[in-house]
Amino acid sequence: MSLPYLVAAWLLLVGLYGIVSSHNLIHMVVCLSIVQSSTYVLLLSIGYRSGAAAPIFADIPVGSRAVDPVVQALTLTDVVVEATVVALLLAVAVQAHKRFGTLDPAELNPLRG
């Protein structure tokens, strides 16, 4: 039962490693979305009940065992948030490539000290 939690932790760590070691903005943004994927896995596994149905009480009797719909709503909200952040960052990356011909954050570097 602890497998999903280990997957979430693994996604978090591997995503962070990717960001720290990245030399390409597109790669870095994808790594950021991997970090966020760990929150999806974590949220969904917190709400999971083994042997339970989807929480749609139209075709299952009221009172039967169902997974937690709250975390699913949180995950959906989280997906929307991620879409916004990733879209914005990709737009910035495209602009950086268009203007300066580089995607390496280390080369796009007027701010120091």
Added chain:
Amino acid sequence: MHALVPLPTVVPLLIAAALAGANAVLPRPIVDAVAIACAAAVTALCALLAAHSAGVTVYWFGGFHPRGGVAIGISFAVDRVGAGMATLAAVLVCAALVYSARYFEEVGSQFAALMLVFLAGMTGFCLTGDLFNMFVFFELMSVAAYALTAYKIEEAGPLQGAINFAITNSIGSFAMLTGIALLYGRTGALNMAQIGTALGGHPVDGLVTVGLLLIMGGLLVKAAIVPLHFWLADAHAVAPVPVCVLFSGVMVELALYGLARVYWTVFSTPLASHAAGVRGILVGLGVLTALVGAVMCFAQRHLKRLLAFSTISHSGTFLIGLGLLTPLGLTASGEYLLEHGLLKAAMFMAAGILLHRFGSVDEYELRGRGRGGDWGVRAAGAVLALGGLGLAALPPFGTFAGKSALEDAVTEVPGYGWVIAVLVLASAITAGAILRATGRVFLGLGPRLPRHQEQLTVLSEQPETLRPHSRTPAVMSTPALLLAVGGLLLGLIGPLRHGIAAAATHLTERGVYAAHVLGGAAPATHLRPPALGTRATDYALAAATLVGALTLAAAALRPRWPPRDSRVARGATTATVALRRLHSGCVNDYVAWLVVGLAAIGGALALT
């Protein structure tokens, strides 16, 4: 009254959508007027909520009221601290919109729309009573802030600043969300009052500690606490001035408000026996931030970046007050934070006036150019000089009262008396940096070029340029002057100070908050708000701060600066250069620091 609670968030969102949609149709004056009217209306609403929320005003969306202490619905739970922070945000958005009416030559209605979305995120963050909802508003204001940072998307600086800002802060947000998920897994609740009640009966375990670490981590990234602070200076140096006004004036401070809210409503009861350890960690981080921010502030020549590091230093100061975990500490931080918000906003506006007139915010390029200017430039000089002295909390100004309360709060907790020295030192260094810059720009003091050219060229910033103008519009200088006067005088209003003390004390009473939100009986005992007063030692400390600031400014303006002769000066220069090299501008390094910082805080939490 209850029906008004969601309006400060709903109204700006609707107006923002309308403005963004009507981009091609509406002429710019109408867009500006609508946006300013909206921000003014939100200011009035928030002030009204602050005036009428003696306890906690609770609004349940969709009428989903709690049953038997279990909340399914989402609530806005407004108390005076939350409503007051929302009012500060709305005032600053209003001032920034007025200022930007003439600051930008060409700007689409997207700018006003983004500013209003930013406002909606900030008010929602202040008013909400639900932890996940808090995260959503936190993200809403963050995304608006990223977009506003990258507003001048043709230049390299804004692109880099926005990337650094967005990536570090997004990681902070995900940490916060992970923490929220863990707490939900433990308690099955998202309402802060209910989580606090559910955690209250049990001793704290590893899961709750990790939850605290992650939620705190997300907020501390936004609050620019060392070593999670690197993004702030980059974002401030490149964001348009009206946006910097909001970043420094209120966004950073909101994260500290969020930390106070989450700590007292969720964690204060389960962590009651570990409070001393948490206090040590928070005050320690505050001390580190205050000092690193101050040293970096003094090392800057780019005015916006200098002010940005001053904000980091002050954020550390506020964290010291908050981290003492006493009503007096929270009161002092709240009061000082409010005045800092107005003053720092005014100072950024003054830097913007210089940029608008002379096309530069570089201290050396501007040397002497502020001398004998017209009244717009003189207003900028007055705002910078008075703001610098005001932030150092010197006696005639209102900030002295807040700083004195902070010093009292520090001495009140046994074992933390030494922190006073840090407060004086940080204030003296940041004020010295601002006085030095003001003296150089407006009085033409000091050498023309930095002597340590060879060290600074590696690390110097590109000056931000805009086409120079021949005069300063009144809509730019008036908001700066009004905010500066407000920041200097607010602390002299006795009833306001006592109101802040009562509101801060109220925030620390978890039981009362939970009873208001979930129903049920409130505890009979109420804490009394702390007494506020100034003592002779406070005047002595203010005098020491002033002497320190003037000495540092004078030393920096001597013809031979930095002095190479003495070993102390050489050591200090080497240390400063090393510290500046850490601010590499590379987001990979910033994220590495973030991970190391969170791990260190986590290790310290585990040991307490």
